[in-house]
Amino acid sequence: MSVSVTDDAAVRHILIDRPDRMNAVDKDALHRLADAIESAGADPDVRTIVLSGTGRAFCAGGDLDVEDPLSVENTASTSDAATRCISAIVGVPRPVVAAVRGPAVGVGVSLALAADFTVVRSDAFFSMPFTSIGLMPDGGATALVTASAGRAVAMRMSLLGERLSATDAARMGLVAAVHEPDVFEAELAKLTARLSGISAESLAETKRAVNDSSLTELGDAFARERAGQIRLTTTDSFRDAIAAFTAKRTRPETEQRSGSDHVGS
Numbered sequence: 001m002s003v004s005v006t007d008d009a010a011v012r013h014i015l016i017d018r019p020d021r022m023n024a025v026d027k028d029a030l031h032r033l034a035d036a037i038e039s040a041g042a043d044p045d046v047r048t049i050v051l052s053g054t055g056r057a058f059c060a061g062g063d064l065d066v067e068d069p070l071s072v073e074n075t076a077s078t079s080d081a082a083t084r085c086i087s088a089i090v091g092v093p094r095p096v097v098a099a100v101r102g103p104a105v106g107v108g109v110s111l112a113l114a115a116d117f118t119v120v121r122s123d124a125f126f127s128m129p130f131t132s133i134g135l136m137p138d139g140g141a142t143a144l145v146t147a148s149a150g151r152a153v154a155m156r157m158s159l160l161g162e163r164l165s166a167t168d169a170a171r172m173g174l175v176a177a178v179h180e181p182d183v184f185e186a187e188l189a190k191l192t193a194r195l196s197g198i199s200a201e202s203l204a205e206t207k208r209a210v211n212d213s214s215l216t217e218l219g220d221a222f223a224r225e226r227a228g229q230i231r232l233t234t235t236d237s238f239r240d241a242i243a244a245f246t247a248k249r250t251r252p253e254t255e256q257r258s259g260s261d262h263v264g265s
Contacts, residue, residue, distance in 0.1 A: 002029035004054070005036050010047035010196040012040040012094075016111075019055030024063035025107065027074075030081035033111075034088040041092035047196035049092065050188070051115060052099040058124065061106020064245050075233040079226040082107055082139040089114040090211055090218065093204035095195045099188055100124050100166075100175075109157075110139030113148055116207055117191065118175040120166040121184045126174070129161035133245075134237030136228045143221035147214050149174040 002025070004017040014036045016023040025033070033051075040046045053059055062082075068074050089096050089111070098115035105127045112118050112126070128137050128145075137145075137158050146154040149172045156162055170178040179187045195203070232238055 002026075003032040003036055005040075007046075010045065011050055011192045012043070012046040012048070013050045013052065014040065015051075016053040016059055018063075019053075019057075021063060021065075022057040022060035022103070023053040023055065023108070024060040024065075026063045026066055027078040027081035029063075030078070030085040030107075034081075034085040037085070037088040037092050037096070041088075041094050046094060047200055048192045049094050049096045050099050050192060051089070051096060051111065052101065055102075057102040057108075058098070058100045058104040059106075059108025059111055060103060061108050064242065069242055070233065070239060072230055072233055075230050076226065079138055079222075079229055082110065083222045083226070086110055086114045086140045086144075086218075086222075090215065093207070094200070095203050095207065097188070097192060097195070101184065103127070106130065106137075107139040107141070110137075110141045110144055113144040113174070114140065117177075117195075119184075119188055119191065120169060120175050120178045122166050122178050122180050124166045126157070126164045126166075126169055127161060128157050131159060132161050133241035134235055135232050136225065138225040138229050140218050140221050140225070142225060143215060143217045145174070146217075 002016070002018050004015045006013045014033065016025060016029065016033065018024060018029065037049065040049045062078065066074060095117065096115040097117045097119055098112040100112050100118060100120040102121070102124050104112045104124065106129070109126050109128050128141060130137050142154065142158065145157055153172050153174065157164060164172075164174070166175070166178045169175045177187070
C-alpha cells in the first residue's frame, strides 16, 4: 500500500508509505493521497490533517521506475494525478500540516508547500532537480514556490535545482517553522493541538480566503507545467537521462554502493 492513514484524536495522519523508494510517488500513489485527503475533509471528526512520509524521506519526487517513463501518456496522466493531489491539499476545508522529516524532492516540494503549514526538521532539505534530467518543475511548483518565497528563490530552485537546507528555507520564507530533531515531534503535536482547538468553520473560510488571494496563478501553472512537461518528455535530454537511470538501476549492487547516492527527481 503506497499510502497509510491513522487517526490520533482529531488529527488525521496521512503518510506516503513507500520507504523502499524514499517515498517516490507514481500516479497511483498521488491518486491515493488525493483520495485520503478528500476523505479526511469530509469527515467531521477530523480537525487537522498531517501529511508526511514513512522512513527517512518526506518524498523523493516522481518515481522514474515505471512501465514507460518516456511515453507522453504516462507524463500526462502523472501530471494530472499531481494536479489532483495538490488541488486536494489546497482545497480541503481543514488545515493541512506537512511534517517534513527528511528530503522533499521534485514533486515532493509541491506536496510540502501546498500545505497550510510546512514544518521541517532541521536535517531535511528541499530540491527540484528537474532540469538535470531535461524536465521542468510540475505539481504547481512554479506557482507554489513563487507564492511562498518570491521569484528569485523560485528561479534559483527551478533553474539550478540547488539543494536548499531547512534553515535556508525558513530564512527565505519557504516554510513555516524548522525544529531540531529532538523537539520536532513535540512541536508538531503542539501545532496540531492548537489547530484542532480552533473553530473548523473559521479555519476553513480563512484558508480559502488566503489561498484565493495568494495562489491566483496555481491553476494556470498546472496547465503550463503539464504542456511543458509533455513536450520535454520527447527530448533527447530526457531520453538520455532515463537511459542513464536505467543503466544505474541494472548495475550490480556492489557497484551501485560504490557510486554516489542520488535522490530521484
